[in-house]
Amino acid sequence: MKNNKDLFSENMPSQLQNKILKNADQLLLENKKLNRKSFLGWTFATGLTALAASFVIIVFKNKIKTEDSILDIAGVIPLVEDIDSEEDIEMFADFEVVEDLDLLELMDDET
Amino acid sequence: MSNSDDQTLILKIAQGDKKAFGQLLLQYQDLVFGLSMKMVKNNSVAEDIVQETWMKVIKNANQYSPVGSAKSWILQIHRNLVMDYFRETNKWKNSEDIEDCDIVDDSENIYNLIDGHEKQAAFHKFFSELDEREKLILTMVIVEELSYSEISQKLKLTVGSIKTIVFRAKNELKQKLSLAEGGL
Numbered sequence: 564m565k566n567n568k569d570l571f572s573e574n575m576p577s578q579l580q581n582k583i584l585k586n587a588d589q590l591l592l593e594n595k596k597l598n599r600k601s602f603l604g605w606t607f608a609t610g611l612t613a614l615a616a617s618f619v620i621i622v623f624k625n626k627i628k629t630e631d632s633i634l635d636i637a638g639v640i641p642l643v644e645d646i647d648s649e650e651d652i653e654m655f656a657d658f659e660v661v662e663d664l665d666l667l668e669l670m671d672d673e674t
Numbered sequence: 675m676s677n678s679d680d681q682t683l684i685l686k687i688a689q690g691d692k693k694a695f696g697q698l699l700l701q702y703q704d705l706v707f708g709l710s711m712k713m714v715k716n717n718s719v720a721e722d723i724v725q726e727t728w729m730k731v732i733k734n735a736n737q738y739s740p741v742g743s744a745k746s747w748i749l750q751i752h753r754n755l756v757m758d759y760f761r762e763t764n765k766w767k768n769s770e771d772i773e774d775c776d777i778v779d780d781s782e783n784i785y786n787l788i789d790g791h792e793k794q795a796a797f798h799k800f801f802s803e804l805d806e807r808e809k810l811i812l813t814m815v816i817v818e819e820l821s822y823s824e825i826s827q828k829l830k831l832t833v834g835s836i837k838t839i840v841f842r843a844k845n846e847l848k849q850k851l852s853l854a855e856g857g858l
Binding site: 570571572573574575579580582583584586587588590591592593594595596597598 | 687688689690691692695696699703704705706707708709711712721724725728729732733735736794797813816817
């Protein structure tokens, strides 16, 4: 059975079709330009976000490093206070501050 | 062609694809043209509305959201333009000036009333003679397949009024077609 929609359809004259296609050209071109613009905008925004994220990560990492160094120094201060002679200073300079804490304690005991 | 194909075409039109527009136009041009010619008595205005419909399809393609069908979206653009024209020419009655009448049966498929080419031609003639509001609502029911409550929301009329308008319009068509059949 044919449906009601067929009842309302009529063949559109080719002249009108051509007119529509001709007028459509300019608008489609505008759509293309708009689409290209929004793509460039999207790329720029994504790049900017990535840059900002990298900056935040670098700053954050540096901050952690600085905090670690402060903590290291803070940990070493009591040891420095225990240095009495020139020999102790030389020995202390040879140690890796964190790893050789046990040795330092030993040295402390000996003195 | 499926609805998802139509939606892909609209997305491509939003990117400026000429071929996609040609395909979509070919798919629905006869329906939009036929509706326009039946709704608007002035042929030149009807053609302008057809053109404007397709230009709006291109302009608004980037705003299209695939909630309903692509066909409904195109027909909605067309309907809004037809309504604008009716309003501009003071042919649109938005008031609830509809007297109640007894609706016997409004489920009849209009196509059942038309079984020959002569009757189809008569249908076109009689449909064009209907009141503007009757024509618009009847196409919303028959072609756009909208429910009475959807039409009621869109046109700000009560569901009862919509039912009455549809019933009366179908009845008028039926009577005129019967009379025409007697004369054929």
